[in-house]
Amino acid sequence: MKTFKYKNGYICLTALSENAVRIRTGLSDKFPEENPCVRYGIYDMSDKGDICNIPVTIDDDRLIINNMRTEIVFGKGFDLKMTVTPSERFYGLGDADRSTLEKRGTEHVIWVQNVKCYIPYPMIVSSNGWGIFSSTTFRQKFDICCTDSDILSIYSDKGKCDIVVFTGDNYKDLLTQFKSITGFSKLLPKFAYGLSYVANQKIDAFNMINEMYTFRREEIPCDVYGLEPEWMEKRYDSSVDKKFNTTKFYIPYWMNTETIKNNTFFKPIRDMDFKLSLWLCCNYDLSYEEERNAVIKKQKEQQNDDSSDLSYLEDRFEIDEHLGNPKYMDTLTVREEPWFKHLEKFVDMGAKAFKLDGAWQVEEHPDRLYGNGMKDDEMHNLYPLIYAKQMSDGYEKHTGTRSLVYSSGGFAGIQQYVATWSGDTGGGPKPLVSMLNLAMSGHVNTTCDMSVHSIEGIHFGFLQPWSQQCNWDYWNQPWLFTKEFKKAYIYYARLRYSLIPYIYSAAFEAYANITPIMRPLVYDYPEDEKTFNILNQYMFGRFLMVAAFIGENKVYLPEGIWIDMFTNKEYEGERYISYDIPQGKGGALFIKKGAILPRSYGLLSVSEKPFNSYTIEIYPSVLEHTFKLYEDDGISLEYKEGKRSITEFKVIKVDNAIKISVSERKGDYSNKPDMVSYDLKVMNINENDLIYINEVLNQHEIIDGIGVIHINEKELFG
Structure with missing residues (x-):
């Protein structure tokens, strides 16, 4: 921790990591810990020593943070202004805004409000590889190049300036730095993802x-x-x-x-x-x-303290026990x-x-x-x-x-x-934007009240990190729907449950490796300018892309080849396509070519039966792709101690050879099945294609253009 004279007071710098520095201002050169989130063990802002690589220079009244000219006025409250470059874009702020994803040119108040702003995050990340977190819990305002086109401003009329500046090579790195301070995402019990x-x-x-x-x-x-x-x-x-x-x-x-x-x-x-x-x-x-x-526990105060002055009791003729203790409002x-x-x-x-x-x-x-x-x-x-x-x-x-x-x-x-x-705001386009903003702020396990009054709402409602339908005072039991809506509801419910192994693996990835389950396209395709502010499409896990509330039948496909899950039609990426939603569906669901999708069909509840057999659907590509299937007991806290299992799948197509690699399950946990079997389904296979599993040529049958191989661990590894 280092303290420097600045303007009418002082600045204190604390290294939180090689890529994160805490910056506080004060009128005194003493900086006791006053942040309640640190005191309550919510945030980790412990001093890591002299390790930070972020340059901060202070020369009289001149302050440069991470090569950005900065001015902080402080006393009662603070007003911070940073000069930013003309081309950089900003994301984050949690639920402070539901109108846009990219925040440049906007201003937002960080204050929990019913309907308008349920979950604000006073942080943003920049496309230029840095982010800022203002940790005060007092009301504050972020003005992101709205009043001045090149000035990022953070203002609070009461809170003290207590910010963290962090850097990273990409959005994942930035969220890693942020969550190392504010906490990593929770892995919910497995049933919660139903x-x-x-x-x-x-x-x-x-x-x-x-x-x-x-x-x-x-x-x-x-x-x-x-x-x-x-x-x-x-x-x-x-x-x-x-x-x-x-x-x-x-x-x-x-x-x-x-x-x-x-x-x-x-x-x-x-x-x-x-x-x-x-x-x-x-x-x-x-x-x-x-x-x-x-507060550190102190020793119990000595009972019956002899030094206590009890003489005032002598003047009490009657003792009313109701007057012996303080009264609280x-x-x-x-x-x-x-x-x-x-x-x-x-x-x-x-x-x-x-x-x-x-x-x-x-x-x-x-x-x-x-x-x-x-x-x-x-x-x-x-x-x-x-x-x-x-x-x-x-x-x-x-x-x-x-x-x-x-x-x-x-x-x-x-x-x-x-x-x-997303609170009492339904399940339409605005809650979707809220969830995307929360993803870019580091929050993973989000959903909304599913809208069952349209198939579009059902489509979106089931393709989220977790799914909730709230009846409140309504009669929206799915068995009371029209035939069309009931059929759609059951289809999407079963689709979700078949994807539980995929979703749960994505949830672990979010816990262990930061990447949100549901995230805007710009997270995965940060160089593609068409993704910078797409509000109705998102990645869902590693290989699926969802389009919801398609207004003009227009869907953007990033680079790669994309396969329509509903029609099996292939599309070249890096372009907009005109998309007609199939009958009975509520939007688009695309699979990226190269995908490996672990599925479990026929579930009525997540814990109905042990996960000892999987269908692995493979969409071969000329580029090698991998997927790590995550397993644990689904309910205990032992996953935090490493009691879990990972199976890695790899696939690549070389000429007419489809090469699949399946690893042994690495790791152990309570009630781990003794044996796991796989139905490998190679999608869109040609008659002359050959399938190799762990470098061994395997015989397969072709059913409706799908190459099918039944195999178990004993056959794979002896």
Whole structure:
């Protein structure tokens, strides 16, 4: 850490890595840690020593950061201005904007707001290989060359200047630097990557079980079934005394937890392999728990201190015990009790997930003073973040397994704790832009409320990192749809579930190697100017590209050869095409030639059967492509300790020889299958093509232009 004189105060530089430097300003040359996200263990801004390669020079009032002329005015609040080049583009800011992907020429307020801005990220990344993160939780404004065409401005009238500048060769490198500070993406339990269905809020236990049974009878895959606020005895109960609404979800008063789990509605839920999700709202003062965890424990104060002055009691003729303790205006919060503590009983009964509604976490509390001493101007953006943290940590500490907690509100760092959905804004084009912006901000596990009123909405809703349909007060059960819509819904639900091995591998890739599951085309094709601001197309995993809400039947294909999953037609890339959506479909889904797609057909729930056989669909290319199939137990936290398995597939076509390489499964985990078999399907094969597997020529049959080989590990490796 180094401190320099600058203008009317000082600048403190802290190296966070070779490619990231923290820059703080102050009126004193002392820089104690004041960032609440650091104090609460959310951000890692620890000093890594004298290792940073980012040049920062300070000469009197002249400040150059990463070769950019910079000026910072500070005192009460701050105003930072950086001179940027005319050609660079900017991405990020999370959910602060839903109108555009590329941010140059725009300005945005970083402040959690219902509907307008659920999950802001005060960070941007530049096409010139650098990024900036302003970590204050106070309200601030990013002006990205809007007021001045060559000036990036960050302004806050209260927060202190506490920024991180980071560099990288590409967007992946930049997000790696950012997430090394704010936390890496969470790997959800495997079932979370199936379908989450949220019921009509008027539902009762009988109809809930009947709906679950109908999903299974109609063979519509689904994993999570969510209840809305009326599951509680008191609607919108934000206290720690909440109970099930016994009129709708009767639980005999005399039953203990074990009896409830095995003799009430929780038993058929478990038997049908559903996971129950409960809706929550929270107005609890979460800061007490954060402060408890942040402050080093001191020794207990000595009891019965002899030095205490008790003489004032002599004047008390009567002792009223009601006057012996302080009184708090906040009668909701039990200061000694963590928020999650009261939810443990529901988890013990069988609840497996929680939905964190926007109430009251996204609303302002202008007259509130929190237990950590903060007012709402500093706590407002922080609140959804520590809410997510305590829910995730509480569940995982209590169960020893991964949590599925999903929230509408958030702030930078939310990616390490929970999944999110785009709030009460439906499932149309604007939520799509929000999800793309969040991807470029480092948040991975995103979705929206699926719109089932159009096949376009169903198409988009099932092709997301995780999928959710929220009924709220509607009658949108898929078996009640018209024949056309029901058929489309079932098609896309089964398509998603067949891709679970592919999606789950992409989720691990996002956790371990940064690349988001769903991301804008510019992430993969940063040199192609046509991708710079495409708002309705995105990569989905390594090899799939989705186009949603196709207005003028126009779809852009980046470089390469692309195969329409619905029609099997091939297209040359680096051009726009006119695309007619096939009957019964809601958009386009393209496979990049060279793709290797692991699939598992016939699933009605993710954990219905062990993943001991896969269909591997291969689209050979003259360029070698690889895919790493990721496997673990799907639920425990052991993946963090390396208890997982990776199988690497490679394919290349040389003349008429299709060369496939399959590795052994490397790694181990609980309940790992003893043997795995593969149905290798080589797509669009010619009659004279030869198939080699691990350099051995294999006989294959051709069925409808697909070369099929059945093989298992024993045959491959002995």
